[in-house]
Amino acid sequence: MTLLELKNISVHYGRIQAISDMSFSVEEGEIVSLIGANGAGKTTTMRTISGLLSPSAGSITFAGEDITRMKAHIRVVHGISQAPEGRGIFPGMTVEENLDMGSYGRKDRTKVSDDLERVFDLFPRLKERIKQLGGTMSGGEQQMLAIGRALMSNPKLLLLDEPSMGLAPQFIRQIFKIVTEINNQGTTVLLVEQNANQALARAHRAFVLETGAITHRGTGKELLANPAVKEAYLGVG
């Protein structure tokens, strides 16, 4: 079943077009990766899906419902949750308070403790640092917190914006392993990455984004084998 569908989406910043006529869909249970260079429109796509930006043309459908004009804070309740780029945690709040904010929009407060346990299972590190201020943690820990916080709304679709940004290679692998685990637990994941290698290896399907438009699409393995993609994003000619 199609969970998320973008149809002919265009996004403008003032008069500058960041995304032109983009269409793609995400099926339930998938990991889908969007890869591309700086300025290709990856983060713009993410912010459009989460509702922080509104498209100038096109439509977005989520779980069969048109959400094109829906406010971001309502999309969360409908099941779209984002771990923003640059981690975007609340630096002056503790780990616990950050996670608590993640469940802000929820009505079913009784189930929140189950999700907290799930987050602590995925990231034992967060449990150890429960009272630490978010802003005083290391980059990797902040990334864990951002993902954990996004999971606290028990989303159907998890949007991850550059989870590997600024992390050392061994921890990138670990973050991606956890992403796969989250997916195995039943959450659909849409991933935006510059680290094409990991993103493609982990994805069921993937898209390559160039200057606001999709140029290649296929399964993760296909794109890994695609010579053009290899040359441009995987550093092998």
Next chain:
Amino acid sequence: MSTTDGPTLIPDDSSAQEIADREAKMRRRKGWFPGLSDKWNALPRQTQWLFLIIVVVIAYLLPILNPPLITTEPGNNWQIALAQMSVYALIAVGLNVVVGYAGLLDLGYVAFFALGSYTAAMFTSPDSPYVHIPYLWTLPLAMAVAMFFGVVLGVPTLRLRGDYLAIVTLGFGEIVRILATIIPAMKGQVGFQNVGHPPGTDSAGQTIFQNSNGTPWYWLTLTIIIVVLLAAGNLERSRVGRAWIAIREDEDAAEIMGVPTFKYKVWAFAIGASVGGLSGALFAGQVGFVNNQKFDIATSILFVAAVVMGGTGNKVGAILGGALVAYIPLRFTAIAEFKYLIFGAALVIIMIFRPGGLLPARQSLLAYGRLAYNKLRGTNGDIPASGKVVLQSGKGADK
């Protein structure tokens, strides 16, 4: 390939030490009273109340005690000084909701103060040709008027971000002042004399609330401050309060957590405006005279300075900052002329050495309430094996 330049995900011993050091450094930076708020939170509830009651009693006794060295006499009447300090403290508490909690830089807060003053003046002063109502009724009316204009100003401008909001509010502050000058009904510089006051006479038949006697005005304002503080404290701990803090920390992140950011920003603006209106009405009553001279931009900036100096986001700090801003020029009359110079320098110094203000904000923002918070603090370093413990104690707090 180097693995040392990236942040560490699972620290080994040395990096764990490094993190501990960094935390220790952060803690030391907290200032002159290390661990004061921790100690305060660790005290039993009864002891906290006892302390608060003592502080409140002393505050009420201040006009009678007239403590040497602290007093503003002989230069300025101490009771009237106290009345003005309390009004400034109330202003700072109100502005703190806007600037401190929600992080919206409002440089035109004086406009709401002016609206409150004019509401009180135009409905009670014999100089005003309009309907006259008892003074005490003008207090809620001033709040309502200021709140209304807060919403009117807030709805279009709160869609803007930081800098733009500051500029628009700055403009609004000037608009109100200029309107007071050019609208004949608001009487410009001539103003309104004999603004009303609360009813009541003492045993000798003298009016209690005289303009020349600051004590009753101080007590009235102090009482209102306590009520507003209790209300603000409850808001702070509510869902609304947590939403404000989240907006202040990162507006986009708050929005994608499900916080209706726009709505809550308008709320903060309106609530702050109403407190500004209330303090304006109190000020008008105490001084007994309102014209267009007191509501300039410099006053507005002074209000912001009071909040920043006291500790943005800390209501007790705001009271301290507001009272100090009024107190310093009254106490040190020799330097009163240079007050903006001195406040400017003081602000720079405070921002360098105490970036959080005199009393930095650090509230617990948890939905689960104080109980769970203290429990966590009690288990210091020894986190319960199951994450459930944390939330079980919170179930009682959930509706």
